[in-house]
Amino acid sequence: MQTSVVSAYIIGIVVFIVMLLIAAVVANVIAFQPGTNPSDPRKRKTWFWILGFLTPVLTFLLAFSIVYTGIRMRNVQEKYMTAMCISTVLSFLLYVVSGFMLSKIFNHGKLHHWFS
Amino acid sequence: MKIVRPIVLSKTVFAIFCVLLLSSCCNSELQLSTVEKVALYYIKDVTEIKEKDVIEAYFDFSDGMNWAYQNDTTKNILKDIVNKVSNESGAKIYSMADDQITLLPEKTTTLFNTIMSPASYSKQYAPIEKTLARIVEQGNNALMVTDFEEYTTDGKIQTAAFASKYFEEWLNRGYDIKFYITDYTENTQSKHLYYILFNTKNHSLQEKVKEAIKGQPKNYKEYLLSTNPCKLSTKYLGAAYGGCYHDSSNQDIVSGTDESGTNESYCNFNIEGYAATLLQNSRFFKTIPQLNAEYYPMGVAWPDIVKNAEGASELQGNERYTDLLRNLFVDLTNQDSYIVNQLDIIATDVQQDMDAYINSLMPQIVGVPEMVDDGSGGKVAAPTSDQELYYDDKGNVLPQYIYKAKPTSQIMDVFEMNQTLFTNTKKTDPSNVEIGIDLKSGFSGNIGGYTPGDMIRLDVVIAKCEPNISELSSLFSWGGNSNLADAIKNTLQNMKPQNRVVYSYFIKTTI
Numbered sequence: 001m002q003t004s005v006v007s008a009y010i011i012g013i014v015v016f017i018v019m020l021l022i023a024a025v026v027a028n029v030i031a032f033q034p035g036t037n038p039s040d041p042r043k044r045k046t047w048f049w050i051l052g053f054l055t056p057v058l059t060f061l062l063a064f065s066i067v068y069t070g071i072r073m074r075n076v077q078e079k080y081m082t083a084m085c086i087s088t089v090l091s092f093l094l095y096v097v098s099g100f101m102l103s104k105i106f107n108h109g110k111l112h113h114w115f116s
Numbered sequence: 117m118k119i120v121r122p123i124v125l126s127k128t129v130f131a132i133f134c135v136l137l138l139s140s141c142c143n144s145e146l147q148l149s150t151v152e153k154v155a156l157y158y159i160k161d162v163t164e165i166k167e168k169d170v171i172e173a174y175f176d177f178s179d180g181m182n183w184a185y186q187n188d189t190t191k192n193i194l195k196d197i198v199n200k201v202s203n204e205s206g207a208k209i210y211s212m213a214d215d216q217i218t219l220l221p222e223k224t225t226t227l228f229n230t231i232m233s234p235a236s237y238s239k240q241y242a243p244i245e246k247t248l249a250r251i252v253e254q255g256n257n258a259l260m261v262t263d264f265e266e267y268t269t270d271g272k273i274q275t276a277a278f279a280s281k282y283f284e285e286w287l288n289r290g291y292d293i294k295f296y297i298t299d300y301t302e303n304t305q306s307k308h309l310y311y312i313l314f315n316t317k318n319h320s321l322q323e324k325v326k327e328a329i330k331g332q333p334k335n336y337k338e339y340l341l342s343t344n345p346c347k348l349s350t351k352y353l354g355a356a357y358g359g360c361y362h363d364s365s366n367q368d369i370v371s372g373t374d375e376s377g378t379n380e381s382y383c384n385f386n387i388e389g390y391a392a393t394l395l396q397n398s399r400f401f402k403t404i405p406q407l408n409a410e411y412y413p414m415g416v417a418w419p420d421i422v423k424n425a426e427g428a429s430e431l432q433g434n435e436r437y438t439d440l441l442r443n444l445f446v447d448l449t450n451q452d453s454y455i456v457n458q459l460d461i462i463a464t465d466v467q468q469d470m471d472a473y474i475n476s477l478m479p480q481i482v483g484v485p486e487m488v489d490d491g492s493g494g495k496v497a498a499p500t501s502d503q504e505l506y507y508d509d510k511g512n513v514l515p516q517y518i519y520k521a522k523p524t525s526q527i528m529d530v531f532e533m534n535q536t537l538f539t540n541t542k543k544t545d546p547s548n549v550e551i552g553i554d555l556k557s558g559f560s561g562n563i564g565g566y567t568p569g570d571m572i573r574l575d576v577v578i579a580k581c582e583p584n585i586s587e588l589s590s591l592f593s594w595g596g597n598s599n600l601a602d603a604i605k606n607t608l609q610n611m612k613p614q615n616r617v618v619y620s621y622f623i624k625t626t627i
Contacts, residue, residue: 072369074427075420 005083011063012087016094019055023048023099027110041113048099048114056092060084148474149379151394154411154571154622155404156477157470158385167316168256170208171324173201175231176242176262177213182234183302184263184309189335190298194261195232197311200328201259201321202227212247212262213239241267245274248282251314255289257321258314263307264592264600277602283341284607291316292342296329297591307594339591340452341604343611345581346459346618347447348386348408355390358382358412359441361428370424370437371625372415383411399481408618412441414625417568418530419561421625439534439552441621444576449547451584453608459538459618460579461553463527466622467570476519479506487511524573530563531574532556551576553621569627576619583608 027044063084071077103115148156185191201207209220209227220227230236244266251258266274286293296311315322329336352359353366356377361370374381379394385407392404414421421440428437448456485499485507497503497511506517534552541550553574585605592601 072363072367072427073372073416073420074423075416077427078423 005080007067008063008080008083008087009090011066012059012091013094015059015062016055016091016098019051019058020095020098020102023051023095023114024102024111026051027113030110032110041116044110044113045116052092052095052099055095056088059091060088063087148400149395150413150624151379151381151383151391151411152398152400153470153474154383154409155385155391155395155407156400157466157473158407158409158620158622159405160473167318169318169320170206170254170256171201171204171321172208172210172251172254172256172258174210174212174217174247174251174258174260174262176244176260177211177236177239178242178263178265179237179239180263180265180302181237181309184298184300184307185234185237187298187300187309189333190300190309193296193298193311193329193332193336196328196332197259197261197325198228198231200324202231204324210247211236212242212244215241215243215246217243217247217250245278245282248279252282252285255316257316257318259321259325260310260312260314262310262312264310265597266599273597275597275599277599277606279600279603280606280610283603284611286314287341287343287607287611289316290344292340292344294322295337295339295341295591296325297337297339298335305595308591310600337591338452339587340450341607342450342453343613343616344618345448345450345454345456345613346578347450348576348619349445349447350384350386350410351443351445352384355384355387356382358384358410359443360412360414361425361437361440361442363428363431363435370428371412371421371440372424374413374415381413385409385411400477409620409622411622412624414623417561417626418563422555422559422561425555439537439554440531441553442550444551444619446549446551446618447547448542448549452587453584454581454613455584456578456581458535458578458580459533459551459576461531461533461574461576462617463531463572463574464524465527465566465570466524466573467567469522469524470571472522473519475517479503479513479517482506485511525565527563527566527572529556530559533576551619569625572623574621574623575617576621578613578616578618581613583612 026047030040030043030047032038033040063080068077068080068084071080099111099114102111103113106112185194202209209231211218211220211230220230242262242265244260244262244264247260247262251260264279266278268274283293292315294313294315296313298309298311300307300309311325313322313325350359353362356375357366358368358373358375360368360373363369368375377394381394383391383394385391385404386409388406389404391407392401395401395404398404416424425437425440428435431437446459482500482502482505485497485503487495488498490496497507497509499507499511506514508514531553532555534554537550537552541548583605585608588601588605589598592598592604
């Protein structure tokens with residue numbers, strides 16, 4: 001009967017990983033452009049942040065629709081809502097921090113453009 | 117307020133309660149489940165009386181009875197009852213006459229003819245008080261057939277209410293007395309003949325008599341002298357479900373009571389046999405008694421229960437929450453002895469007292485250590501590793517395992533009985549009066565002076581009742597002699613079950 005709040009955090013982590021992977025794939029799909037002022041770094045950065053902002057939105061929506069709507073005990077609803085909010089923020093922060101670390105690790109690759 | 121603990125229990129409660137004395141067991145085996153602890157703790161307030169399955173019958177053989185048996189109704193009832201009782205193996209039948217109680221011959225046909233023959237009723241002075249004293253002393257299911265006319269030593273009719281003390285002693289054991297009353301005329305005076313059934317808790321004789329007179333036209337009256345005017349039963353979703361709130365999918369979304377059917381989950385002791393399914397490996401019970409009690413392990417803390425109740429009360433239709441506990445019903449149709457006007461509840465924190473009591477049972481489980489020679493002519497205890505936890509070297513139980521009742525603090529401002537529900541259902545159907553218990557308005561979930569997680573005992577008690585004396589005179593008086601009516605009246609007044617506990621909920625929440 002009592003739903004564990006752990007699922008809210010698991011959803012946050014899964015969404016962050018999936019979105020970061022998508023961002024990495026997108027960054028790699030965007031081809032290098034020749035010239036002195038190529039637009040591809042900006043595209044990668046834009047997509048990174050678009051996916052970044054989608055991460056908390058998706059985290060919240062998934063947790064809300066999959067789990068929260070099935071909870072009927074008010075005290076559990078309150079606990080779960082708190083956990084969902086924390087997970088939402090965390091998923092975004094993890095996305096940004098991980099993206100930053102990856103961009104620094106691959107500082108000669110396409111991911112570098114996320115924070116260049 | 118003085119709390120009177122319940123004595124409304126079947127005889128099995130006493131007969132089957134068994135503490136097993138085992139001398140070698142490991143500590144893990146000494147762990148008791150909470151359901152078991154609740155049952156043990158509830159039973160501790162009940163006096164153990166061993167009931168024998170013996171039937172006694174006493175027939176008044178004084179000459180006045182011939183008048184009574186001239187009446188066909190009276191005679192037919194007597195015939196049916198005598199037939200039934202005299203055929204019971206081991207039944208002891210006595211005559212009451214000439215101030216003597218005499219055992220009648222056991223042969224059924226002789227016995228039947230003796231009792232039915234008008235020639236038997238030629239003596240004087242049936243010793244009614246002596247018989248009452250004997251019935252109470254023996255403590256067996258007993259039938260007494262008499263006009264209840266006792267004579268003093270100087271041959272005058274006794275008008276003093278001599279029966280009160282015997283009735284009270286009988287009722288004090290949690291037993292009851294059933295009267296079947298027929299009318300007859302002696303010369304020109306209207307009198308009554310009484311078939312008085314002294315019932316123990318098993319009511320075995322009562323059942324036999326009921327069966328015997330089943331076909332008779334009901335031209336007799338009945339009266340039940342009892343201090344247990346409330347008969348309680350539950351109407352829940354199923355044996356494993358409690359009276360807590362359930363939504364449309366049968367989930368308790370208010371208290372989160374564990375209804376999983378284990379020996380740590382909800383238990384309804386009021387359903388005969390159900391507790392046994394949870395306590396199959398009990399070291400204390402061979403079978404589990406039927407008790408007027410339930411155990412609720414609620415899955416959330418009190419502040420959360422309050423929140424959840426608020427949430428559930430916003431739901432619509434049948435799902436709307438109304439009370440914390442519902443669907444306990446009391447049958448108030450039998451008001452022969454007392455008219456119950458109001459029930460109420462008393463909540464107490466019993467955790468410390470319960471722990472102390474359960475601890476005191478441990479020495480009984482491990483058994484008394486063997487006493488051996490200490491080498492200097494004395495004796496010394498030789499306890500096993502388990503026994504030494506509970507006994508000193510002289511074989512005495514350690515003081516911390518001797519039960520001394522701990523104070524139980526009353527919990528105010530948390531629960532209240534739904535008196536509107538009680539009053540309305542009482543008006544509609546007195547045989548199905550519903551008891552609902554809710555949280556008091558304004559209760560935030562914080563209980564002053566209460567350690568969260570402690571066991572709460574919530575007793576349903578008789579708050580207002582009065583002896584029903586309206587019919588006493590017509591049923592139990594005759595020709596100016598009101599000794600029996602007075603005796604019953606005195607008994608009712610002295611035994612008033614005010615504050616008697618009729619049902620108990622044991623509630624534990626998470627911290």
